[in-house]
Amino acid sequence: MLPRPTAGLSWRRRRTGLLLALAGLPMLTLALVATRGQLSLGSVLLLYLLVVMLVAAVGGIWPGVLAALGGLFAANWFLTPPYHTLVVDGRNSLVELAVFGVAAVVVAVVVEIAGRDRARAERSRRESELLSQVAAAPSDPRSLRDALEEVRATFGMHSAALVRTGEPGSVVAHVGEASDEDEPIRVPASGDLELVLRGPALFAEDRTVLARLAAAAARAWETQHLARLADQLTEADQVRSALLAAVGHDLRTPLSGLKAAVSSLRQQDVEWEPDARDELLVTIEESADRLAALIADILDATRIQVGAVSAHPVPVAVDEIAALALLGTPAGAVRMDIPDDLPLVRVDPALLERVVANLVDNAVKHSPAGLAVEVAARARGGAVELRVADHGTGVPPELWEAMFAPFQRLDDRGGAGTGLGLAIVRGFATAMDVPVVPSQTPGGGLTMTLRLPLAET
Numbered sequence: 337m338l339p340r341p342t343a344g345l346s347w348r349r350r351r352t353g354l355l356l357a358l359a360g361l362p363m364l365t366l367a368l369v370a371t372r373g374q375l376s377l378g379s380v381l382l383l384y385l386l387v388v389m390l391v392a393a394v395g396g397i398w399p400g401v402l403a404a405l406g407g408l409f410a411a412n413w414f415l416t417p418p419y420h421t422l423v424v425d426g427r428n429s430l431v432e433l434a435v436f437g438v439a440a441v442v443v444a445v446v447v448e449i450a451g452r453d454r455a456r457a458e459r460s461r462r463e464s465e466l467l468s469q470v471a472a473a474p475s476d477p478r479s480l481r482d483a484l485e486e487v488r489a490t491f492g493m494h495s496a497a498l499v500r501t502g503e504p505g506s507v508v509a510h511v512g513e514a515s516d517e518d519e520p521i522r523v524p525a526s527g528d529l530e531l532v533l534r535g536p537a538l539f540a541e542d543r544t545v546l547a548r549l550a551a552a553a554a555r556a557w558e559t560q561h562l563a564r565l566a567d568q569l570t571e572a573d574q575v576r577s578a579l580l581a582a583v584g585h586d587l588r589t590p591l592s593g594l595k596a597a598v599s600s601l602r603q604q605d606v607e608w609e610p611d612a613r614d615e616l617l618v619t620i621e622e623s624a625d626r627l628a629a630l631i632a633d634i635l636d637a638t639r640i641q642v643g644a645v646s647a648h649p650v651p652v653a654v655d656e657i658a659a660l661a662l663l664g665t666p667a668g669a670v671r672m673d674i675p676d677d678l679p680l681v682r683v684d685p686a687l688l689e690r691v692v693a694n695l696v697d698n699a700v701k702h703s704p705a706g707l708a709v710e711v712a713a714r715a716r717g718g719a720v721e722l723r724v725a726d727h728g729t730g731v732p733p734e735l736w737e738a739m740f741a742p743f744q745r746l747d748d749r750g751g752a753g754t755g756l757g758l759a760i761v762r763g764f765a766t767a768m769d770v771p772v773v774p775s776q777t778p779g780g781g782l783t784m785t786l787r788l789p790l791a792e793t
Contacts, residue, residue, distance in 0.1 A: 353395015357403040360387045365410045372415060377429055380415050381436040384408075388440040392447040400444025408437045462490065480556055485511045487549055493535035494518055498553055501530050508557055523547055525554035590623035590630070597623070633756040636690070636763070647684040647767040651791035654678050654713050654720055657685055661692035662711070669700050673712040674722075681720050681788035687764040688788075691772075692724070694757040695784050699726035702782070719790060725783040736774045 364387055368380055384407035392400025412433055417425045424430045480498070488496040488511055495512030501524075508529065518534035523546045525531050531550035597616040601608070608616070655674040662670055692711070699709040703726040710725045731739055740762045765772045765786065773785045 350395045350399055353391045353393075353399030354402065356394055357387070357391045357399050357406060360391065361403060361406045361410060365414055369414050372419075377411070377416060377432050380411055381407075381432055384411055385436060385440055385443070389443050389447075392444040396451055397444045397448035400447060401441055404437060404440030404444060407440060408433060411436070480509045480553065480560065481511050483553060483556065484509055487531075487546075487553075488512050488533070488535075491533065491535070491546070493521075493533045495534045497532045498525065498529055498550075498557060499532050501528050521546075523550045525550035526558070529554045529557065590626040593619050593623040594627075633760060636756070636760045645687075645763060645767040647687055647764075647769075649682045649684050649768060651680040651682055652685050652688070654681055654722060654788065657683075657688050658692055658711055658713070658722070661689045662696060665696060665700065669703075669708060670696060671708040671710050673710065675713070678713060678715055678720055680791040682791040683768050683770065683788055684764075687768055688770075688786075691761050691764050691770075691786065692722070694761050695724040698757045698761075699724050699728075699782070699784075702726050702728035704728060720788045722786040722788060723783055725777045725781060727777060727779060727781040730776055730780055730782045731774070733776075739774075740772075 361384075364383060368375070368383070388400055388403045388407055391403040412422055412424065413420060416429050416433065424433060484496045484498065487493075493512065495510070495518075497510040498508040500506040500508065512534075521533040521535070521537075523531040523533070529550075531546065531553060533546070597619040600606070601613070601616055653676075655676050655678065658672060658674055662672065696709060696711060703709055707727045710723070712725075713720055713722045715721075740758045761784075762772055770789070771787050773787070775783045775785065777783045
C-alpha cells in the first residue's frame, strides 16, 4: 500500500508510543521521587522532556502531547514544592514548568510533522516508480499486465483491469480475481478506456494517483496498439511487394501466349491449317484458364490477408466435395479412394472444395510422371481424415511451416505458380477450424491430412 501523508504514523506506532508513555513516566517519577531534592527542577524537567521526545518519536503527536501533560503533572505534583499540590512555590519554578510544557508540545508536533513529511516523500517516490514503470512498459501485452499487477498490489486491490468504456465487457488487460461483492472503482484513463479496480475503498489521494496511473496505462496500451498496426502495415507492405513481384512474373506468360495466339489468328495474309488453328485456340483457352486461376488465387489470398474469409459450415458428403475438386484434373493423375458410406462432415463446401483442389494441384505438380496422387478418406476418432498424398521428392520437416507462407515456392521447385496454393489452403482451413497436418508419405513424398469434424446426427 502507498503510505498516506494525511495519516501520519500508523495506529500500531501510536499505540506503542502510548504504552511507552504509560510505562516510562511512572518509572521515571518513582526514580526521581526516591532521589527528591538531589536534582534541581530544571534537571528533572529535562529528564521528563527526554521521555516526551522518545514517546513522540515512536507514537507521534497525540502520545507525545499526553506524555507532555503527564510529565508536567508529575513534575508539579511530586517534585515541585509544595509537594502533592498543584501550587507552585516560586516564580522560577513556574517559568520552568511553563517552558517545559510548551517545549514538550512543540517537540510532539515537530515529530508528527516530520512523520507526515517522510510518508509524503515515500509516497511521492512510490508514485514516481509506478508511473515510470507503466510509462516505460514495452509494447507487448505481458508488460501491461505486469504494470496492472503492480497497481493492484500497491493499492491492495483484489483485481485490476483496463476496459473499453464504449464496449461493456471488453477487457483490454486484466489481473487478479475479485468476487461480485466487491464494488468496482472506476477511474477514467482516456477517451474510450478506464481503469476498473475491485477491492477495499480508496482515499482521495489514492484516486488522484490512480488517475495518473490510468492515463499512463492507457498511453501504454495505445503504444502497443500503434506498434501492432505498424507491424500489420509492414506485413501488408511485404505481401503487396511479393504480390507485385509474383504478378509481374506469372502474368506475363499467359498474357504473352494469349497475345501471340490472337495476333497469329488475326493475320490476314496467312491461311492456317485446321490443326494449327485448333492448336492456337487451345493455347488461348489454356492461357485464359491459367489467368483465371491466377486471379482467383490472388483474390483469395487478399481475402485471407484482410480477414474477410468467413465459413458457413453445413453437413456435406466428403466424396461429393472431392469429386467436384478433382474436375479438370488430368486423367490418370489422381487415384481416389473415398467410400460413399462415410458419415457426413460439417464444413463449408465451397472452402473445402478449394482446399482439396489446391492440395491436389500442388501434389500433381510435385509428383513424377506415371505416379498418381492418392486422395483417400477414412473415419477415425470422431472425425473424417481426408489425405492427399504424392510420391515426389517430399519436403523436409523443418520446411513444413515455411511452405504455408504466401508466395513460397521452396527454392522454385514445382514449376510455375505464385506460391499461393498452400497459403490459401491454410487460410480457408483455419476459417473452417480444420487442421492441416503435413507428414511424410511412406516411400517418399508429402501427405497432407485434413481432419474434418462430423456433422451432428
